[in-house]
Amino acid sequence: MVNLITSTKELDFMRFMVYNIFMFLVFIIILSYNPTTLVYPPFGHTMGYHSATSLEARLLFGNKLSFNSPYGISAVKLKSDDKPGGEDDDELTVYCCNMGAHQIVYNKSLMDVKTYGKFGRGLGEFWSPTGIAASPDGWIWVADAGNHRIVKLFNTGDTLLWVQTIGSFGCAELEFDGPYDVACDFKNNIYVTDEGNGRIQVIDSSGNLVRIIDGLYRPKGIAVVARNDRWNYQRNDFIVVLCEDGIKKFSMSGKLLAKRKGEDFGLTKYNFAFCMIDYYGHIWVTDRENGCIHKFDRDLKYITSFGRKGSGDKEFIDPRGITIWRRFGQVFVVDATVIDYYWIGVDGYIKGCFPPVFTGDRPGTDIVFFITEPAIMDSKIYDSKGNVVREFVNNYEETPFEHYLIWDGRDNYGEIVPSGEYRIELVLTPTYSSRKKFEKILDTQVIVK
CATH class of the missing domain: 2.120.10.30 (TolB, C-terminal domain)
Incomplete structure (x- = not known):
């Protein structure tokens, strides 16, 4: 009987935990819902x-x-x-x-x-x-x-x-x-x-x-x-x-x-x-x-x-x-x-970096992203300390759908960046009135070995 009671309590506890995890995930999903098209x-x-x-x-x-x-x-x-x-x-x-x-x-x-x-x-x-x-x-x-x-x-x-x-x-x-x-x-x-x-x-x-x-x-x-x-x-x-x-x-x-x-x-x-x-x-x-x-x-x-x-x-x-x-x-x-x-406004997401990891011998990656509206895009690449190592300014994307940003693995001075983790940030600005009040930020990471 003791084992049965213990098992029942454990089962109830597991159900309680599963329910709370589920509700937490639902809460996170609700909070994260904010489309910006x-x-x-x-x-x-x-x-x-x-x-x-x-x-x-x-x-x-x-x-x-x-x-x-x-x-x-x-x-x-x-x-x-x-x-x-x-x-x-x-x-x-x-x-x-x-x-x-x-x-x-x-x-x-x-x-x-x-x-x-x-x-x-x-x-x-x-x-x-x-x-x-x-x-x-x-x-x-x-x-x-x-x-x-x-x-x-x-x-x-x-x-x-x-x-x-x-x-x-x-x-x-x-x-x-x-x-x-x-x-x-x-x-x-x-x-x-x-x-x-x-x-x-x-x-x-x-x-x-x-x-x-x-x-x-x-x-x-x-x-x-x-x-x-x-x-x-x-x-x-x-x-x-x-x-x-x-x-x-x-x-x-x-x-x-x-x-x-x-x-x-x-x-x-x-x-x-x-x-x-x-x-x-x-x-x-x-x-x-x-x-x-x-x-x-x-x-x-x-x-x-x-x-x-x-x-x-x-x-x-x-x-x-x-x-x-x-x-x-x-x-x-x-x-x-x-x-x-x-x-x-404008919405979008980064599909990925291809390749996600590159070396100094074969530098460079293609950043593939999707946008729902024409937009002006400013792009920056940061090192692990938050310093800007490369900047692409005022790239006008006239159409929605999939686009590519090619990074050759070099910094603003033309040098290949050292090994480490780099954050790629795309800042999308709409072309309508909302451009003065709203911008959409997309980011991802790439690793250099």
Whole structure:
């Protein structure tokens, strides 16, 4: 009996230790979770607000505003609000479809938020609006899904004015069956995903049909970048649309250029909702199933995913609309009852040094690293005492993905370094607004014998 009791106590103790080790590891993982492809803006820019919840909205603006199933979102710098100089250039007007309340929520400033619309079929009324697009000229287009139409509004600077409606229920030209999303280009042409009819309708600024891209399987989110758009680094010219059978890229004339399914980059389940194109032509896609945002290059090559399921920082419960102000890399993401605000940062990791050990007879190693964003990289190599022995300054990496830094094993004076351990440090600085407030440091070690 004594041995049995002792064994039971030992077993309980082992279980206790295993449980505590497991919880410690979970705690470490939670603490270490801090992806930086997107980063929070500094306090001075937002007064500490990087998420707008229904509770915060009611506290700030009263019971007149409450998020009820928010969906599509669009951010723009209005020409009418663009004062001389550059001090206010990052102060944007943001519009969001508050679908469950059948209204549009928009701001005049950080502390001045308004709503427009109510439930109905007439003027000034919406029925479950899902997608929205806006231009610097003040025009706004709303995918009024329940009413099977596109609503055109105008922002006077003080209020929103109802301009016109386009379409009604049907399958003919300029008719819709549940329009889901809308995008616009610099000419104020709009691109509408006509979900029930399986097509995209391209409409000019006067409301005339330009073309139809059909044969799509339940198209939803859409984004467009035109060659002459002001903030377009690569002079890209394409359309991206999210369908239930994957992501598709088209030319402006409707030619299929590329397509990608979730299975192509390791997903078994996914629910792509909305998308946006940034300054470099990279494509960002919200995934409601996996609680994250996927990022691709302009050829739909997968780069990375940001976020995970959850309600904490840099986590999403049900990510929906996304918008990016390309000039500064300002990103707004709609979650279940929250609107999150980020800046584009940069993330990455060092894959390794090849070889990890070298000698003075055969000096040198290749440092292989991966980055998620274009970045300016300063690299330093330190000896075991913390002294800089070699420095590489201002290496501009234009593209994400894998890169190589070749160290020939020599110091700044051209001499082969003595034996010992050396720390390699890569400092990545973003190219957007976050560059003045954030940098990503990657490091690893190499041994010289």
